[in-house]
Amino acid sequence: MNDDLLKIILKGIIFHRITDNDDQQEGFDIDKDKGYSYSIPYSKADKYAKGRIVLVERIHNSSDSKNQLFLFIIKNKQKADSSHRKIILSKENFEIDFDLQNFEETLDPNKQRNFKEKYKEENATFSKNISLKIFESIAEKNPDANDFILNILFKPINIELEQEAKKNLFSFAGFHQDTHSEEIIFEDNAIPHEIKMMLPEHNIDQFGCYSYKSYDEELFIIMANRNKIEDYFGVDLVFMNDIDQNLIMIQYKMLKYSSNSWGCRDRRLEEQVRKMQDTIRYISENIQSPELESEDIYRMNQNPFFIRFLKNKETQEGFNSYIIPLQLYEILKKQGKFNGERGGLCITDTVLKGKSIGISDLSNLIKNGYIGTYPSAYKVIAQLVSLLSKRNSEHPLILGYKKALNKNNDENPQSSL
Numbered sequence: 147m148n149d150d151l152l153k154i155i156l157k158g159i160i161f162h163r164i165t166d167n168d169d170q171q172e173g174f175d176i177d178k179d180k181g182y183s184y185s186i187p188y189s190k191a192d193k194y195a196k197g198r199i200v201l202v203e204r205i206h207n208s209s210d211s212k213n214q215l216f217l218f219i220i221k222n223k224q225k226a227d228s229s230h231r232k233i234i235l236s237k238e239n240f241e242i243d244f245d246l247q248n249f250e251e252t253l254d255p256n257k258q259r260n261f262k263e264k265y266k267e268e269n270a271t272f273s274k275n276i277s278l279k280i281f282e283s284i285a286e287k288n289p290d291a292n293d294f295i296l297n298i299l300f301k302p303i304n305i306e307l308e309q310e311a312k313k314n315l316f317s318f319a320g321f322h323q324d325t326h327s328e329e330i331i332f333e334d335n336a337i338p339h340e341i342k343m344m345l346p347e348h349n350i351d352q353f354g355c356y357s358y359k360s361y362d363e364e365l366f367i368i369m370a371n372r373n374k375i376e377d378y379f380g381v382d383l384v385f386m387n388d389i390d391q392n393l394i395m396i397q398y399k400m401l402k403y404s405s406n407s408w409g410c411r412d413r414r415l416e417e418q419v420r421k422m423q424d425t426i427r428y429i430s431e432n433i434q435s436p437e438l439e440s441e442d443i444y445r446m447n448q449n450p451f452f453i454r455f456l457k458n459k460e461t462q463e464g465f466n467s468y469i470i471p472l473q474l475y476e477i478l479k480k481q482g483k484f485n486g487e488r489g490g491l492c493i494t495d496t497v498l499k500g501k502s503i504g505i506s507d508l509s510n511l512i513k514n515g516y517i518g519t520y521p522s523a524y525k526v527i528a529q530l531v532s533l534l535s536k537r538n539s540e541h542p543l544i545l546g547y548k549k550a551l552n553k554n555n556d557e558n559p560q561s562s563l
Contacts, residue, residue: 148292148296150296150299150537151292151295151296152278154197154198154199154295154299155199155274155277155278155281156274156277156278157195157198157274157277158193158198158271158272158273158274158277159198159199159200159201159271159272159277159280159281160193160194160198160199160200160201160220160269160270160271160272161200161201161203161264161265161267161269161270161271161272162184162200162201162202162203162268162269163202163203163204163205163268163269164184164202164203164204164205165204165205182218182234182235182236182237182239183232183233183234183235184232184233184235185226185227185230185231185232185233186230186231186233186269187229187230187231188229188230188231190269191223191231191233193271194220194223194231194233195220195223196220196221196222196223197219197220197299198219198220199217199218199219199277199281199295200217200218200219200220200233200235201215201216201217201218201246201280202215202216202217202218202239203215203246204216213247214241215241215242215244215246216239216240216241216242217239217240217242217284217291217294217295218235218236218238218239219235219236219238219295219298219299220233220234220235220236221234221235221236222234236298238294238298240288240290240291240294242284242287242288242291243287243288244283244284244287244288246265246280247265249261249280249283250262250265252279252283253276253279257273257275257276257279260273260276261276264276336398336456337369337371337382337383337398338369340383340505341356341367341369341383343505343506343509344367344385344505344509345357345358345365345367348367353535353536354368354369354535355367355368355532355535356368356369362389363387363389363513364387364388364389365385365386365387365388365513366384366385366386366388367383367384367385367386368383368384368386368531368535369382369383370382370383370384370395370531370535371383371398373534373535373537374534374535374537374539375531375534375535376418378421378530378534378544378547378548379395379421379422379425379531380397380417380418380419380420380421380422381395381396381397381418381422381451382396382397382398383395383396383398384396384531385509385512386524386528386531387512387513387515387518388528389515390443390514390515391515391519391520391521391524391525392445392450392512392515392517392518392519392520392521392524393450393512393518393519393524393527393528393531394450394451394452394508394512394517394518394519395422395450395451395452396451396452396453396454396469397415397418397419397422397451397452397453397454398453398454398456399412399415399453399454399455399456399493400412400455400456400457400458401455401456401457401458401493401494401495402458403457403458403459407494407495407496408457408494408495409486409492409493409494409495410455410492410493410494411486411490411491411492411493412491413490413491415453415491415493416491419453419472419475419476422451422472423472424551424554425450425451425527426449426451426472427554428547428550428551428554429519429523429526429527431550431554432526432550433522433523433526434520434522434523436448436520439520439521439522440521443515443520443521444515444516445515445516445517445518445520446511446516446517447471447473447517447518448517448518448519448520448523449471449472449473450518450519450523450527451471451472452469452470452471452472452508453469453470453471453472453475454467454468454469454505455467455468455469455470455493455495455498455502457495467502467505468495468498468499468501468502469502469503469504469505469508470498470501470502470503474501478497478501483497484497529543530543530544530547
């Protein structure tokens, strides 16, 4: 079993049971929402994290119909009302051939009691051992179940298929449409939109690398959100210009509206910035100095890292955002501009206004070779990104990079990969 999949399963498979509504005898209907959803009390919402596997059992009212089981992935969760959280699932689902009701017979007595207690509830989380046993049994009868989970979690979205899927989206009885969700932007749908804007014409390979080639351009974009590339470099998107041998990396953060202002309090950003800084240090200590590059190569800025802050609501004009280079982020942070009133990190739109560039301007600077790495660093980092995109994290080059970072971070163990 794939290591990434195993880690997800051992967090525990979430179980949810739904029953046909009287007015939806057919069970399916066209749903224009961006995913299936249901609400649960706040007290039970902690375990419903993004990326968890959900096993949905659909009970039919008719005795003539066989109950069904489906696999989903949690895409997000948000506030439903003062006492409930809305769990948003993937619009993709995978119907499986599996007898969950009689599954307990395959377990030893202790696990049988645990399973029966969970299974009688409408919402529950199975233990890691039972979850592993369940998924192994599912995969035995449904060999494509593994690929279904991995494709949703670790492969970038094919934009054309994504748009087509919205036209053919079906939902279960018991799930409902959120009439306001069209306005909400998540990283998962913002990043593919950006790719299409930066590369209107493109091909996509089996590893999710978007590419465009012409007589004078050879451009590649890799979506790094929630995969090994983000783990190593702290970014969501990598844009590579193979003609000018430069690349840039972008981390996306959402600005949410609260208390009359737009702000980001994502604690993960500090760790992601640390990974960016590690990469800069690695380039400066292990790769040829820019002074030794060809004299006809010029960069306005050789630091490849940028942070894009997006307001999480879309307007008629599109996405409202602010893009700043890593160096400016570090300056503003050092000046205390990101100190929240209640302590901790809080990045607001009032600080970012007047200091950012647009995505079109950034894209043009990349395409013309004005920003990003020099060729010597490009060759190394692009190869590392390519290996990680293919989940080849045990390649000697990746292990060497990891070793170099850990050596530099010996004095701070929390910084090690």
